[in-house]
Amino acid sequence: xxxxxxxxxxxxxxxxxxxxxxxxxxxxxxxxxxxxxxxxxxxxxxxxxxxxxxxxxxxxxxxxxxxxxxxxxxxxxxxxxxxxxxxxxxxxxxxxxxxxxxxxxxxxxxxxxxxxxxxxxxxxxxxxxxxxxxxxxxxxxxxxxxxxxxxxxxxxxxxxxxxxxxxxxxxxxxxxxxxxxxxxxxxxxxxxxxxxxxxxxxxxxxxxxxxxxxxxxxxxxxxxxxxxxxxxxxxxxxxxxxxxxxxxxxxxxxxxxxxxxxxxxxxxxxxxxxxxxxxxxxxxxxxxxxxxxxxxxxxxxxxxxxxxxxxxxxxxxxxxxxxxxxxxxxxxxxxxxxxxxxxxxxxxxxxxxxxxxxxxxxxxxxxxxxxxxxxxxxxxxxxxxxxxxxxxxxxxxxxxxxxxxxxxxxxxxxxxxxxxxxxxxxxxxxxxxxxxxxxxxxxxxxxxxxxxxxxxxxxxxxxxxxxxxxxxxxxxxxxxxxxxxxxxxxxxxxxxxxxxxxxxxxxxxxxxxxxxxxxxxxxxxxxxxxxxxxxxxxxxxxxxxxxxxxxxxxxxxxxxxxxxxxxxxxxxxxxxxxxxxxxxxxxxxxxxxxxxxxxxxxxxxxxxxxxxxxxxxxxxxxxxxxxxxxxxxxxxxxxxxxxxxxxxxxxxxxxxxxxxxxxxxxxxxxxxxxxxxxxxxxxxxxxxxxxxxxxxxxxxxxxxxxxxxxxxxxxxxxxxxxxxxxxxxxxxxxxxxxxxxxxxxxxxxxxxxxxxxxxxxxxxxxxxxxxxxx
Amino acid sequence: xxxxxxxxxxxxxxxxxxxxxxxxxxxxxxxxxxxxxxxxxxxxxxxxxxxxxxxxxxxxxxxxxxxxxxxxxxxxxxxxxxxxxxxxxxxxxxxxxxxxxxxxxxxxxxxxxxxxxxxxxxxxxxxxxxxxxxxxxxxxxxxxxxxxxxxxxxxxxxxxxxxxxxxxxxxxxxxxxxxxxxxxxxxxxxxxxxxxxxxxxxxxx
Ligand code: FES
Ligand code: FES
Numbered sequence: 005x006x007x008x009x010x011x012x013x014x015x016x017x018x019x020x021x022x023x024x025x026x027x028x029x030x031x032x033x034x035x036x037x038x039x040x041x042x043x044x045x046x047x048x049x050x051x052x053x054x055x056x057x058x059x060x061x062x063x064x065x066x067x068x069x070x071x072x073x074x075x076x077x078x079x080x081x082x083x084x085x086x087x088x089x090x091x092x093x094x095x096x097x098x099x100x101x102x103x104x105x106x107x108x109x110x111x112x113x114x115x116x117x118x119x120x121x122x123x124x125x126x127x128x129x130x131x132x133x134x135x136x137x138x139x140x141x142x143x144x145x146x147x148x149x150x151x152x153x154x155x156x157x158x159x160x161x162x163x164x165x166x167x168x169x170x171x172x173x174x175x176x177x178x179x180x181x182x183x184x185x186x187x188x189x190x191x192x193x194x195x196x197x198x199x200x201x202x203x204x205x206x207x208x209x210x211x212x213x214x215x216x217x218x219x220x221x222x223x224x225x226x227x228x229x230x231x232x233x234x235x236x237x238x239x240x241x242x243x244x245x246x247x248x249x250x251x252x253x254x255x256x257x258x259x260x261x262x263x264x265x266x267x268x269x270x271x272x273x274x275x276x277x278x279x280x281x282x283x284x285x286x287x288x289x290x291x292x293x294x295x296x297x298x299x300x301x302x303x304x305x306x307x308x309x310x311x312x313x314x315x316x317x318x319x320x321x322x323x324x325x326x327x328x329x330x331x332x333x334x335x336x337x338x339x340x341x342x343x344x345x346x347x348x349x350x351x352x353x354x355x356x357x358x359x360x361x362x363x364x365x366x367x368x369x370x371x372x373x374x375x376x377x378x379x380x381x382x383x384x385x386x387x388x389x390x391x392x393x394x395x396x397x398x399x400x401x402x403x404x405x406x407x408x409x410x411x412x413x414x415x416x417x418x419x420x421x422x423x424x425x426x427x428x429x430x431x432x433x434x435x436x437x438x439x440x441x442x443x444x445x446x447x448x449x450x451x452x453x454x455x456x457x458x459x460x461x462x463x464x465x466x467x468x469x470x471x472x473x474x475x476x477x478x479x480x481x482x483x484x485x486x487x488x489x490x491x492x493x494x495x496x497x498x499x500x501x502x503x504x505x506x507x508x509x510x511x512x513x514x515x516x517x518x519x520x521x522x523x524x525x526x527x528x529x530x531x532x533x534x535x536x537x538x539x540x541x542x543x544x545x546x547x548x549x550x551x552x553x554x555x556x557x558x559x560x561x562x563x564x565x566x567x568x569x570x571x572x573x574x575x576x577x578x579x580x581x582x583x584x585x586x587x588x589x590x591x592x593x594x595x596x597x598x599x600x601x602x603x604x605x606x607x608x609x610x611x612x613x614x615x616x617x618x619x620x621x622x623x624x625x626x627x628x629x630x631x632x633x634x635x636x637x638x639x640x641x642x643x644x645x646x647x648x649x650x651x652x653x654x655x656x657x658x659x660x661x662x663x664x665x666x667x668x669x670x671x672x673x674x675x676x677x678x679x680x681x682x683x684x685x686x687x688x689x690x691x692x693x694x695x696x697x698x699x700x701x702x703x704x705x706x707x708x709x710x711x712x713x714x715x716x717x718x719x720x721x722x723x724x725x726x727x728x729x730x731x732x733x734x735x736x737x738x739x740x741x742x743x744x745x746x747x748x749x750x751x752x753x754x755x756x757x758x759x760x761x762x763x764x765x766x767x768x769x770x771x772x773x774x775x776x777x778x
Numbered sequence: 779x780x781x782x783x784x785x786x787x788x789x790x791x792x793x794x795x796x797x798x799x800x801x802x803x804x805x806x807x808x809x810x811x812x813x814x815x816x817x818x819x820x821x822x823x824x825x826x827x828x829x830x831x832x833x834x835x836x837x838x839x840x841x842x843x844x845x846x847x848x849x850x851x852x853x854x855x856x857x858x859x860x861x862x863x864x865x866x867x868x869x870x871x872x873x874x875x876x877x878x879x880x881x882x883x884x885x886x887x888x889x890x891x892x893x894x895x896x897x898x899x900x901x902x903x904x905x906x907x908x909x910x911x912x913x914x915x916x917x918x919x920x921x922x923x924x925x926x927x928x929x930x931x932x933x934x935x936x937x938x939x940x941x942x943x944x945x946x947x948x949x950x951x952x953x954x955x956x957x958x959x960x961x962x963x964x965x966x967x968x969x970x971x972x973x974x975x976x977x978x979x980x981x982x983x
Contacts, residue, residue, distance in 0.1 A: 014923050021931030022919040022938060024866015024906035031865035064830065119860060120851040193870045193878055193932040193966045242868070242932030243966055275871040472930025472967050672926045680929060680968035708875035708964065715961040717954075719970045 008481040008491050009737070012672040015477045016491070017240070017470065026240040029212040030197035030272045037199070038067055040261050040271040041122035042254075043112040043129050044280065045104045048346045048701040049138035052102040052111060056130040060114055063128065065121030068265050071112040072099040076260050081225045088225050089218020089508065092250035092283060093349045096316035097226065098257055104133065105315045106348045107702035108280020110253050115261050115269055138346035140701035142287045142312055149310055149341040155322035156356060157446070157511065157595045163328045165394060166335030168293075171304035175295025178304075179371045183292065183364035184768045187694040188285040188687075189711055190353050194242020195275055196282045200258035201268035206233045207259055213238050214249040215508035217467045220501035222251050227259060236501040241471040241509075245684070246352035247283045248471070249510040254281070276706040284694060286311040286321045286350035288360050292368040295335075300378050300386045302333040307365060309340045314349040318342065321350065323361030326442050326748075328394035329634070330365070331387040336394065346701050352510060354684050355744035358443055359751075363688070363769065366439035366752030370759065380438050380756065381408050381417065392634045400633040400733040404440070407640035407662040407727065411438070414660035414723045415642035424763035432646040432655075435761025439749035441639035441663070444595070445731065445740035446513035451504035451589035451612045454483070454525035456533060458576040458583060460558050461493045464526065468506025468518045469499040473743055474673030475514055481669060482519050482737060486526035488555030496522075504587060504612055511595075512637075512741030515669060520590045520735045524621035528586030530572075531620070534560055536584075537575045544568050587612040588619050591626060594635040594734065625736055633733050637740045639663040641685075641753040644720075647761045652773030654690060656720040656754060663724070663745060666731035667738035674742055678724045681746015683714045689751035690770050691718075837898045839864070840908025850896050855879045857895035858905060866906040866935050870964070877963030880936035880943075881905045887943030889962075906935035909942065917983060918942050921976035929967035937963045941977045953978070 020026040045052075057069040078097045081088065091097070098110045111131055116122035139145060155161055172178055199210040207229060213219045216236045224231040241248065254271045262269040273282060288311045295304035307324040324338035353359070373383040385405055391398050412418075420436035421427050427434040452466040464483045470476045476496055484491045497503065507517035534553045537543040537560060545553060545562055553560050561569030576584060589612045591602075603609030616622040642660040647653070659682050668674045691712040695705045705711045730738025751769060758776070759765050766775045834847045839862070848857060855872070858864045858881075867890060870878030874892040881890045882904040909916035915923070918938050928934040940963045950956040956977055957970075965973065 015926065017931070018923040018926075018928075019915070021928055021934050022906075022915065022922050023910055024864075024935045026931050027865065028868075028932065030869075031859070033863050118849060118852075119856060120849050124851075191966055193868070193876065193930065193964065195870070241930060243930040245966070272869075275873065275875075472928075472932075474929070673929075676926050676929055676967075676969055676972060679971055683968035683970070707873055708871050709873070713964060713966060714968070714970075715964055716957045716970050716973070717961040719957060719974075722971050 008484045009669055010667070011481070012670055013477065013481065013491060015474060015673065016480045017476045028194055028240050028242050029199065029210045029238065030270060032199055032210045034199060034201055034268045036267060038115050038117060038265065038267040038269050039119040039122045040113045040115045040258065040269045041119070041126040042110055042271065042277060043114065043126050043131070044277060045107060045109040045111050047104055047133045047135045048107040048140065050104050050133045050135040052104060053132045053134050055112055057112070059128040060125040063121065063125040065117040066125045067115045067117065067267060069112055069114050069129070070099065070261050070264055072102055075099045076263060078226050078256065079228045081222060088221025089215050090250045091222055091226065092252050092351055093314065093316040098253035106280070106346050107700070108277065108348065110257065110281065113257050113261050113271065115265050138701045139344065140346060140696065141698060142343065142345065143289070145343045145345065146310060149343050152318055152320045152340060152342045155320040155325065156352060159322045159325050159357070161320055161322060161340040163338040163394060164336065168304045168306045168335040168337035171335035172293055172295040172306065175303050176298045177296045177372065177375045178294065179368055179375060180293040181368060181371060181767060183290045183367060185288045185360045185363065186769060187287045188353060188692050189279050189694045190245040190247035190283065191708065191711065191713055192243030192245055192247055195273045195278050196248065196252060196254050197270070197272040198255045198258035199268065199270045200262040202262050205229060208235045209255070209259060210237050211255050212241055212248055213251065213255070214241065214244040214469065214471055214510050216469055216499055216501045217505050218508050219251055219255055223259065226256060234501070237499060238469045239499040241469060244471040244509060245354045246356060246510060249508060250283065250351045252282045275708065279694065279703050279706045280348050283351035284348065285353035286313065286319065288321060288323055290323055290361070290364040292364050294368055294372045296372055296376060300376050300383055302331055302387045304335040305331065305333050306337045310343065311340070312343050312345050312347065314347055315344050317349045319350045321360060322357035323364065325357040326361060327365055329389060329392040330440060330442055332389040332393060347696070354681065355443055355747045358748040359688065362439065362442065362748045363751040366749050367755050367767065370437070370756040371765070379422070381412055384408060384440055395634055397632055397634045400635045401666065401729060401731045402638055403664040403727045403729055404638040404640070407638060407664055410725055411640040411642045411660045411662040414662070414725065415644055415658060417642065420760060424760050429646060433649055433761040435645050435647065435757040435759065437643045437753045437756030437760055439641045439752035439756060441641050441745050441749035443512055443637050443745040443748055445516060445635035445637050445734055446511045447516040447592055447594040447734060448507050448513055449589065449591045449593060450506045450517040450521050451587065451609065452506065452518060452521040452525045453504050453585060453587045454529040455583050455585045456487065456529045456572055458573055458581060460571065460573050461495065462487045462489055462526070464494070464496045464522050465503040466498055466506040466518050466522060467501055467503040468514055469509055471509045473509065473514065473677060474670060477673055478515060478669040479518065479522050482523050483526045486523045487530060489558050493558065505609060512743040512745065515739050515741050516734055519737045519739060520625050521588045523737065524588035524590060524619050524625065525586050527621045528588055528619045529584055530555055532584045532586060533572050533575050536579060537570065540578065542578055543575065544570055587615050588622050589613050589616045590622055594630065621736065628733060630733055635734055635740065637663065637665045637742065637745045639745055641749040643753040643757040645754060645757040645761055647758060647776070652776035654758060654771065654773070656686060658721045658723070660723040661746065662727070663742065664727040665742045665745065666729070666734060666740040668726045668728050669739050674726065675724045677742050678746040679722050681744065682722060682750050684747040685750020686754060687714045688769060689754040693770055833896055835896055835899045838902040840904060846895065848895055850894070852895045853891050854893040854895045854898055855890040858890065864905060864907055868932050868935055870933065877940060878933050878936040880940045880963060882939055882943055885946065887940050906939060909938065916942070917980050918976065921979045925972045925976040925979065926969065927973040927976040928969050933963060933965045937965065937973055944977065945981050
């Protein structure tokens with residue numbers, strides 16, 4: 005048997021990436037390509053009175069200037085097409101009217117022969133505005149807060165069990181504190197970019213996106229062209245972290261300009277433009293109240309979050325989404341409310357909800373442990389939830405207690421002094437902190453196509469994409485095992501909207517969603533070959549039963565008789581076939597706890613669904629009874645920090661992170677994913693912050709010199725460990741996604757370590773030296 | 779109300795950009811940089827048309843001689859990516875703040891977004907595409923692959939070129955020194971620990 009799954013193989017796309025051969029959205033060689041330079045609003049609210057493009061139009065190389073006065077009309081996305089992605093700002097399709105609702109909003113696009121010409125012409129465009137007083141300032145607008153609808157994936161924004169207020173009043177110990185987090189910006193290293201090319205009424209788009217299928221659906225919807233005429237590619241993506249999950253205006257402006265000027269057009273955002281026009285994490289204020297008895301058992305949890313959204317769409321950061329399931333407590337109340345500001349719309353950013361929510365909750369847990377004079381690890385174990393008490397369902401699998409125990413050992417928890425400020429290393433204060441990590445294990449309907457070629461190699465096509473997470477690699481491993489081939493004989497192709505529909509790269513769902521149909525399609529192709537062999541008199545396997553045939557290194561054989569066998573190649577050649585194909589779709593969704601609706605009759609997907617009815621692997625997978633379970637990953641985050649008592653500078657010395665994520669598909673890529681999440685959490689805790697001018701509401705930290713992200717010199721020693729127990733219910737592979745859990749709890753572990761070092765509790769992120777010595 | 783971005787307009791007192799450029803002799807080198815930058819700093823009126831004459835530069839790129847006739851405003855990074863279609867070198871910020879565009883010029887690692895192509899006359903430039911010898915990866919490329927020193931791969935060409943430059947400089951002896959001297963190369967995916975392992979392996983080989 006070929007068992008490649010779980011092996012730490014090198015990334016299959018690694019060679020291309022280390023040689024500069026991987027092609028990202030802005031890098032396609034397109035004949036006759038023109039360059040688009042956006043002009044962004046310099047006011048935060050008002051109307052465009054006039055755009056003077058005369059000077060620009062005369063500049064050398066300028067092909068034209070696209071504004072609201074001359075551009076094509078767009079269709080409002082219907083929202084009824086389940087195949088389409090999410091346009092980030094549904095009430096602000098670009099250039100459709102004269103309204104300005106945030107600073108850095110698209111006003112025009114100059115298209116020229118070269119990027120330099122476009123940019124210089126863009127700089128000459130004079131925009132006059134009717135400026136209005138913008139709504140700026142988060143806290144200043146709390147009086148306008150309203151209760152939103154549901155969050156991402158239908159997440160509830162208001163939840164309640166028992167009577168949290170009454171329980172709080174009778175609790176022996178209580179804490180009630182307010183935690184604030186700033187706006188964060190994803191800053192994937194690849195800025196958003198789109199190339200669009202029309203060929204008659206057919207459109208080809210190269211886009212930096214986390215969802216080729218979503219972009220295809222949206223473009224077809226908004227531009228009013230059939231899906232079949234809309235081809236989207238994203239073979240390599242330079243990180244996304246949520247910023248490329250929703251679709252932003254650049255993806256529309258490039259095809260609009262390409263149509264208008266009859267030239268292929270590239271729009272590549274500048275780093276500064278990415279800050280205002282391509283998403284961010286919302287600002288939050290979270291009040292957390294905890295009540296506990298003298299035994300250390302929680303009796304009440306209250307989590308009340310205010311966040312902000314724009315005037316052009318509603319995005320709720322569901323900070324309290326994990327609060328009702330993470331600890332055992334008879335009384336819980338979770339609330340979310342929103343204020344609207346003249347800012348660009350926020351969007352998911354690595355672990356939307358849990359990232360900021362588990363920061364606040366886990367610092368509150370630390371505060372309560374201190375009040376109780378209980379060890380913070382023990383306090384968490386005391387309040388461990390054996391089931392989701394809100395949904396009243398079992399966890400599909402959960403080894404959180406083991407995570408605490410292994411993490412405590414790895415960080416040296418026994419060296420921690422319960423009394424803050426007591427441990428020194430030289431003149432530096434030493435502190436240790438812990439926090440719980442969790443993120444839902446999402447899985448959604450996905451499909452794939454498998455082809456076995458007569459020359460012995462195989463191929464998988466799936467309309468998902470690899471944003472750096474390792475999807476190409478782990479899916480090659482999944483497919484290789486199912487085909488019974490070595491990994492170097494299997495080619496996985498992604499990032500192409502003409503392939504069978506795969507999941508979007510968001511919500512940590514890709515591995516769990518596309519792994520099963522890829523496996524099933526590969527098994528389906530093998531089964532077709534086996535059936536041919538056992539029905540073929542010339543085969544040594546003639547007359548055998550399919551269930552008695554095993555696959556090994558490109559050969560099919562009778563049970564353990566390796567002599568009674570033949571290769572895929574032999575079977576196919578005898579039949580005069582150069583390949584055999586199979587498609588599979590698994591209709592499983594863990595998020596809504598219900599299966600996705602079937603595809604419309606006659607669609608390519610309906611064909612895949614029909615074939616899947618006879619695919620044994622799909623049938624077994626879909627019949628697994630999941631309705632009594634909830635699916636979550638868990639983990640324990642530990643931090644050791646050193647703080648200079650005079651300067652307030654903070655050095656994270658070590659992180660230990662133990663994760664229960666089901667099957668580890670590839671130790672190398674999995675470890676890397678968790679490390680990435682950890683560094684996102686560290687940036688969140690200590691340095692990252694998108695600041696707005698308090699007067700005009702424009703972003704002032706618009707580049708990587710002012711918006712600080714962790715650099716190499718900041719990095720601590722990082723110890724990532726996995727429990728490595730397969731999830732028995734999520735899929736036959738047993739793997740849950742890991743893109744986001746690494747960030748959850750990390751900021752709290754660091755904040756708690758800083759408190760343990762200094763005795764000072766800063767409840768406003770990021771924890772910068774000025775706040776620490778204030 | 780006229781709205782133009784005026785953020786870059788502060789050039790009062792001391793040496794102006796124009797004088798500075800004159801002093802360092804760039805303006806005298808036939809590059810029409812000075813008026814361009816002067817315009818960007820608001821010294822020239824907005825509407826003054828700028829004569830942008832293309833110039834010809836000869837650059838040795840990965841061992842092959844290239845003659846480019848280009849707009850003087852083109853950075854080395856854009857010359858590589860947009861004119862020569864050598865897209866291995868990446869653009870992350872265009873401002874010298876991320877390191878994605880790192881290449882080796884005459885053996886030194888530099889940010890190619892801060893370098894005008896016109897300044898590279900007679901230089902030898904090595905990019906990520908020039909490190910491997912045929913199918914044989916450069917040891918630094920092989921080490922990045924083995925240690926998984928990347929995820930999305932977008933910062934990777936810059937990291938690798940920077941690491942090659944670093945090893946050649948011979949300044950970094952400890953982990954802390956490697957980390958410090960690699961801090962101009964941001965990896966938002968967070969593969970730093972693996973990058974460190976890769977660099978150490980090559981350095982100790
Ligand atoms: S692109 Fe040159 S340093 Fe960022
Ligand atoms: S690998 Fe993605 S930024 Fe470094």
